[in-house]
Amino acid sequence: MALWRETGKAGLALCARLAARSGLRASVASSQQHQQRDFVKLPDLSQAANAIGTFLDGKVMEAKYIHPYMFKQAEFVGEDYNGNKYYEIKKGVLYGRHRWFVPPDIFEYSPASVPPEWHGWLHNINNDAPSRVKFIEPSYKTEATTYKYLGYQPKGSYRKKLEFGRKRNWKKYQAWTPPSA
Amino acid sequence: MESSRALARLWRLTGPTGLTQARAMLLGRPCWSQQQTQQQHNSFSSSSSSVPEESDEEKKMPDHMMSTIVNGKEVWVPKGSSVMQACDAAGVDIPRFCYHPKLSVAGNCRMCLVDLENERGMSPKPVASCAMPLAPGTTILTDTDRVKKAREGVMEFLLLNHPLDCPICDQGGECDLQDQAMHYGSDRGRFVGQKRTVVDKNLGPLVKTVMTRCIHCTRCVRYAKEVAGVEDLGVTGRGGASEIGTYVNKLMESELSGNVIDLCPVGALTSKPYAFTARQWELKPTESVDVSDALGCNIRVDSRGTEVLRILPRNNEEVNEDWISDKARFQYDGLQRQRLNVPMAKGAGSVLKPVKWEEALTAVAEAAEGVSGEDMAAYGGKLADCESLIALKDLANRLGCETVQCEDVGQGVPDADLRSTYLFNPTLSGVDAADVILMVGTNPRVEAPVLNARIRKAQLEGVPIGMLGEDVDLTYPTTHLGGAPPLSAKKNADFSLALDQARRPLVLVGANCDPAVMAEVEELFEKRRETIEDGWNPISVLHQSASTVGALDLGYGAAPKAVPEGKKLVFLLGADEIDVPEGAFVVYIGHHGDKGACRADVVLPAAAFTEKHATYVNTEGRPQHARRAIAPPGEARDDWKILRALSEVMGHALPYDDLRGVRSRLCEVSPTFERIDEAPQKATYLGPKHKKGKVGAKTVLRTTIENFYQTDVISRASLAMAKATQARANQ
Numbered sequence: 001m002a003l004w005r006e007t008g009k010a011g012l013a014l015c016a017r018l019a020a021r022s023g024l025r026a027s028v029a030s031s032q033q034h035q036q037r038d039f040v041k042l043p044d045l046s047q048a049a050n051a052i053g054t055f056l057d058g059k060v061m062e063a064k065y066i067h068p069y070m071f072k073q074a075e076f077v078g079e080d081y082n083g084n085k086y087y088e089i090k091k092g093v094l095y096g097r098h099r100w101f102v103p104p105d106i107f108e109y110s111p112a113s114v115p116p117e118w119h120g121w122l123h124n125i126n127n128d129a130p131s132r133v134k135f136i137e138p139s140y141k142t143e144a145t146t147y148k149y150l151g152y153q154p155k156g157s158y159r160k161k162l163e164f165g166r167k168r169n170w171k172k173y174q175a176w177t178p179p180s181a
Numbered sequence: 182m183e184s185s186r187a188l189a190r191l192w193r194l195t196g197p198t199g200l201t202q203a204r205a206m207l208l209g210r211p212c213w214s215q216q217q218t219q220q221q222h223n224s225f226s227s228s229s230s231s232v233p234e235e236s237d238e239e240k241k242m243p244d245h246m247m248s249t250i251v252n253g254k255e256v257w258v259p260k261g262s263s264v265m266q267a268c269d270a271a272g273v274d275i276p277r278f279c280y281h282p283k284l285s286v287a288g289n290c291r292m293c294l295v296d297l298e299n300e301r302g303m304s305p306k307p308v309a310s311c312a313m314p315l316a317p318g319t320t321i322l323t324d325t326d327r328v329k330k331a332r333e334g335v336m337e338f339l340l341l342n343h344p345l346d347c348p349i350c351d352q353g354g355e356c357d358l359q360d361q362a363m364h365y366g367s368d369r370g371r372f373v374g375q376k377r378t379v380v381d382k383n384l385g386p387l388v389k390t391v392m393t394r395c396i397h398c399t400r401c402v403r404y405a406k407e408v409a410g411v412e413d414l415g416v417t418g419r420g421g422a423s424e425i426g427t428y429v430n431k432l433m434e435s436e437l438s439g440n441v442i443d444l445c446p447v448g449a450l451t452s453k454p455y456a457f458t459a460r461q462w463e464l465k466p467t468e469s470v471d472v473s474d475a476l477g478c479n480i481r482v483d484s485r486g487t488e489v490l491r492i493l494p495r496n497n498e499e500v501n502e503d504w505i506s507d508k509a510r511f512q513y514d515g516l517q518r519q520r521l522n523v524p525m526a527k528g529a530g531s532v533l534k535p536v537k538w539e540e541a542l543t544a545v546a547e548a549a550e551g552v553s554g555e556d557m558a559a560y561g562g563k564l565a566d567c568e569s570l571i572a573l574k575d576l577a578n579r580l581g582c583e584t585v586q587c588e589d590v591g592q593g594v595p596d597a598d599l600r601s602t603y604l605f606n607p608t609l610s611g612v613d614a615a616d617v618i619l620m621v622g623t624n625p626r627v628e629a630p631v632l633n634a635r636i637r638k639a640q641l642e643g644v645p646i647g648m649l650g651e652d653v654d655l656t657y658p659t660t661h662l663g664g665a666p667p668l669s670a671k672k673n674a675d676f677s678l679a680l681d682q683a684r685r686p687l688v689l690v691g692a693n694c695d696p697a698v699m700a701e702v703e704e705l706f707e708k709r710r711e712t713i714e715d716g717w718n719p720i721s722v723l724h725q726s727a728s729t730v731g732a733l734d735l736g737y738g739a740a741p742k743a744v745p746e747g748k749k750l751v752f753l754l755g756a757d758e759i760d761v762p763e764g765a766f767v768v769y770i771g772h773h774g775d776k777g778a779c780r781a782d783v784v785l786p787a788a789a790f791t792e793k794h795a796t797y798v799n800t801e802g803r804p805q806h807a808r809r810a811i812a813p814p815g816e817a818r819d820d821w822k823i824l825r826a827l828s829e830v831m832g833h834a835l836p837y838d839d840l841r842g843v844r845s846r847l848c849e850v851s852p853t854f855e856r857i858d859e860a861p862q863k864a865t866y867l868g869p870k871h872k873k874g875k876v877g878a879k880t881v882l883r884t885t886i887e888n889f890y891q892t893d894v895i896s897r898a899s900l901a902m903a904k905a906t907q908a909r910a911n912q
Contacts, residue, residue: 172488173517173814176774178525178533178784 047107077121078131082113086122086129099124116141251321264310264321265293273323276332276361278339278446279398280311283503284407288312290339290398292361294331296322307331329365336365339396342377342421343447350394352448354461358396379424385432386904387439387511389456395425395449401441407641408504408634409435410656425449432912435656436630436889439510440503443493454511454901455491459483464490467810470797471509472564472727472790473896474629476609477799478505482513482791482810489513489791489811499610499860500799506630507905508889508896513791515899519774521786522815533784538816542830544783548766549750549831554581558748560740561587562755562771563726563893566795566807568843569770569787569820570728570735571850572835573754576824579833584748586740587732588756589725591692593699597733600853601864602871604730605801606718607687608860612639615687617679620659621666621702622650622882623691623723627889629800632723636689645679650691650882664881666701680705684714692724693885697874707869718866724800725886726893727790731798734851753777754820755787757894770823772813773894785827786817789895793819794840796847796854803860804853 077086083104090098099122103109117135120126128135242248246257251271258267263286268275278290294307298320307328310321322328340362347353379392397416402425405414413433418424427433433441441450464483471478471492478501481493492513494505524541525533536544549557559577561570565587574585594603607615612635625633633655640646640657648659649666660676680686686709688702706719713719724730743760744751751761755771761780769781772789790797792813798804813819818826821843828835837843847854853861886892890902890909 172486173520173522175522175815176519176778178774179779180532 077129078118080115080118080130082115084113084118086118086131088129096124247315247317249315249319249321252324258315262315264295264297264308264313264315264319267315268295268310268321268323275310275323276365277311278357278361278396279400281400281403281444284400284403284444286312287399287403290396291335292332292339294328294335296325296328298322332365333367336362337367337371340366340370341372342393343396344376344393346394350391350448351389351451351456352394352445356448357446377421382426383430383432384427384438384450385908387453387507387901388433388442389451389453390426391449391451392424392426393449394447396447397423397425398446399425400444400446401425401450404441404444405433405435408440408637409433409437410634410637411435414441432908434909434912436506436508436626437504437634439507440494440505443503452491452511454514459485459490465810467791467808468495469791469810470727470805470807471505472797472807473506473508473512473893474631475724475726475729475800476500476629476631477727477797477803477805478509478631479805480505480509482808484791484810487811487814489516499608500803501631502635504631504634508892508902511901511905512896512899514901515773515895515897516789516791518900519894519898520814520817521772521774521778521784522817524786524816525781525784527782533778533781538826541783541785542827545768545785545827546830546832548768548782549580552749554583556747556749557582557751558584558586558744559752560744560754560756560759561585561728561732561737562753562757562777563589563728564790564895565728565732565754565756566790566793566797566820567731567735567804567847567854568793568795568840569754569824570732570737571847572821572824572828572843573752573770574735574737575835575846576828576831576833577752579828579835580831585737587728587737588740588758589692590729590733590737590739591694591724592696592739593690593692593694593722594733594739597736597738599867599870600734600802600861601718601720601867603722603724603733604861604864605721605723606864606866607685607721608801608803608863609635611685611721611863612636612687615639615644615685617645617647617676617683617686618689619647619662619680619686619702620649620689621691622694622698622884623689624651624653624655624884624886625689625723626653626655627886628691628723628725628884630889645676647673647676647680651884666698681709682712683709684712685717686713686719687721688719690720690722691882691884692722692729694882695874696871698882700869700871700873703869703871704873706866710866710868713866716863716865718864720866722800725884727797727799730800730802731796731804734798734802734853735847736850753781755894770820771894772817773898775894775897785823786813786815787820787823788813788817792817796844796857798853801860802853804857806857 073092074087074089077088079085084101086099086101088099101114101118101122103113114122117130121129242257245259247260248255248257249267250256251268251273254271256267256271258270265275265277265280275293275295277293279287280290280293288309288311291309293310295310297304297308297313299316299318339358343358347356347359350356353359377393379395381392382390384390399416402414402416405411411434413427413431413435414425415428416423416425417428439452442452445451463485465485467482467484469480469482471480479495479497481495482489483491483493492505492510494501494503494510496503523535524538526536526541526544528534557577557580559573559582561573570587577585597603609632612618612632618636618639625636636646636655637657646657646659647662648655649662650664652661660673662673662676686706688706690699690702703720706713740756740759744762744765746762748762748765751765751767753759753761753767753769753771755777757771757775757777761767767777767781768783768785769777770785770787771777772787772792778784790807791810793807794809795807796804797807825835825838837846844854888906890906891897896902
């Protein structure tokens with residue numbers, strides 16, 4: 001985001017081109033190495049591409065550097081059971097950008113990982129962060145199932161495949177099995 | 182006419198592309214084509230009304246017709262027509278919900294309002310056209326502002342209490358209310374109250390109800406009362422509190438209950454097995470023929486990808502009118518269960534193991550080596566199509582085998598030399614013309630529910646119906662004449678008087694009747710031959726399965742209950758109800774794993790009726806084509822192709838290798854197959870054909886069908902049919 005603000009669109013495009021070229025070079029070099037020496041572990045290119053994508057997206061910059069360090073006055077408010085860290089700035093930023101959280105893994109995170117008690121504080125519904133004020137669970141509370149993909153997933157969903165490690169069964173009929181003698 | 186027949190033949194030979202090409206060629210010749218298309222158009226419009234041609238002033242109006250003017254256009258309609266029928270004849274669209282041509286007129290939806298005008302002026306208010314008889318000198322106006330406003334008002338009232346749940350409604354996309362709201366509905370509602378809600382009714386495992394959506398057209402009520410003949414549905418309450426439902430909590434006990442789904446103009450009655458499965462625009466319709474009974478009801482198979490998702494009736498006035506039975510409609514889920522998808526052969530330990538096609542075919546060829554033709558037998562099954570039956574017969578005959586029989590043929594037809602001895606001679610639409618109906622050893626309610634509805638229609642018109650055999654409830658009153666022949670006139674004087682005076686009597690004989698019973702029946706009409714109209718043959722045999730008449734036409738005989746001892750090689754073409762003794766090598770060609778596949782030594786997977794281009798002949802001798810809607814599962818192939826391949830491996834190659842070849846072979850064997858979709862000409866009654874015998878005095882003639890819902894491999898594999906059976910048993 002900072003890059004965007006400073007250099008504009010052209011800068012971002014240039015950066016993307018550079019990143020793509022370096023990625024390409026790296027892949028060529030690694031394949032040559034692979035032919036010569038088998039014991040060298042191949043870097044996971046998809047992960048690298050992901051990282052570049054995330055970098056360009058501004059998520060890393062924002063989450064890792066801008067929020068915690070650029071604003072020195074940011075206050076660490078607390079951490080939830082999913083490992084999300086919550087920060088707040090009282091003055092000097094636009095209202096609505098003054099509370100945020102940093103997930104433990106910035107490559108694989110979900111907004112659904114924010115528990116209900118933190119949700120109210122994060123979205124300015126209330127000012128009671130559960131680390132400061134004791135959160136009283138409502139009587140109708142049920143186990144949160146959305147995060148970790150435990151909730152309902154439609155038939156053929158990619159998430160379902162991830163969770164249970166099997167693909168959707170595309171066979172539309174049930175075959176007859178002969179009786180064993 | 183001659184050219185349209187030629188076109189039909191071209192269609193049969195070359196398929197749609199050939200026909201399109203031919204049509205393009207025709208249109209390329211303007212001097213001839215205009216006349217041609219005119220002729221075609223006339224031959225296609227089957228309604229009795231017609232639009233007079235302006236140029237032809239000399240044409241005189243027949244006495245039974247009257248003329249009227251619809252929106253400034255003159256039409257001729259039969260006298261006694263309603264205003265709506267005149268509008269239909271003029272090609273003017275009238276919106277409607279409660280009117281249905283097959284049901285009585287209720288006139289309670291008020292959607293079909295039109296303006297009438299005569300010499301005294303405009304009608305004081307718009308008139309419901311469905312219930313208004315057309316008077317002479319009346320002009321019909323359907324496009325006035327008043328009519329439009331009135332229909333919009335009616336639509337607004339209908340939508341007051343109708344829920345806005347189209348996105349989750351199964352009728353969405355094929356809903357009359359949805360469509361007509363596009364024309365007459367407002368873009369906003371003025372209703373601010375609370376919408377009416379109605380408790381859903383349980384009509385059993387086949388019909389789903391969401392009664393809040395009901396607009397009280399009462400089509401289902403009239404259908405149940407008039408066609409299905411069950412007084413289960415009705416309206417309770419008055420005004421805003423009126424509800425459609427069963428009076429007490431019970432199922433709709435009818436074999437034709439599924440038709441209310443088609444009749445319902447909104448989503449109040451929908452199909453339970455099809456619920457939330459697909460939208461109508463996702464489906465591929467295929468025109469086909471039903472095989473669940475011997476009527477050959479015309480159906481539309483709706484499929485998506487490799488699944489058949491639903492089956493709907495297709496209108497054919499000569500066969501099934503607008504209806505199909507519940508078995509025909511709901512058994513399709515059986516097509517996805519218990520399927521044979523790979524060839525199997527018995528390996529070590531005499532257990533069936535999946536093998537390759539070559540191995541399976543070679544195994545059969547090896548088993549046939551050294552077996553003489555007399556030790557072989559070939560049996561056709563209940564669902565076998567004519568193409569595979571002829572391929573099996575040709576193969577068997579080439580191997581020297583003459584035991585070629587079909588199961589479920591019935592003992593009533595011991596020899597098939599004369600076609601009129603085993604057909605439904607008066608034709609199904611001939612039931613409407615009959616003046617007395619006598620049933621012998623049959624229960625059309627379970628053997629052919631759609632025919633039963635037609636007989637019921639005749640009964641409502643006052644045709645006396647006698648029944649010889651088990652006294653069953655056929656949904657209409659019958660005169661019971663005893664459990665078995667002889668038919669004594671003393672038992673019911675009224676009925677025998679009607680029989681004596683009948684000009685067009687119809688005797689419905691169950692296919693499983695004894696030849697002696699058939700002889701008795703024939704003798705009955707031998708005495709009354711003078712009174713019977715010329716060209717009318719009263720003998721109408723009601724068969725039970727789709728393959729029977731086709732098999733008889735192709736020279737199959739009646740199969741025994743068990744294969745005789747000493748047969749070494751037995752071919753079962755989907756025949757599951759024949760016991761095979763130990764020691765015989767059984768080759769099963771079929772699509773479902775049932776009794777036959779369990780007994781088999783080699784299983785060759787074949788296609789079900791939705792998966793192949795096939796010909797079926799119905800009980801009146803009308804050959805019809807079933808068309809391929811989806812591909813057969815796995816490695817399954819068309820039955821006749823399997824037999825063709827097998828003949829090659831066995832060294833007796835059959836002389837055809839494409840569908841056209843098989844069909845021309847069919848025409849060679851029986852000229853019936855030249856005239857697809859046509860019932861045979863009515864055969865004059867030629868006198869008794871069966872040998873007289875003794876009929877056991879204590880036997881009660883009855884149908885062999887125990888359970889209507891489960892009669893063949895498909896319906897036995899179907900979950901919906903199992904649920905229906907259970908629900909009926911628990912009732």
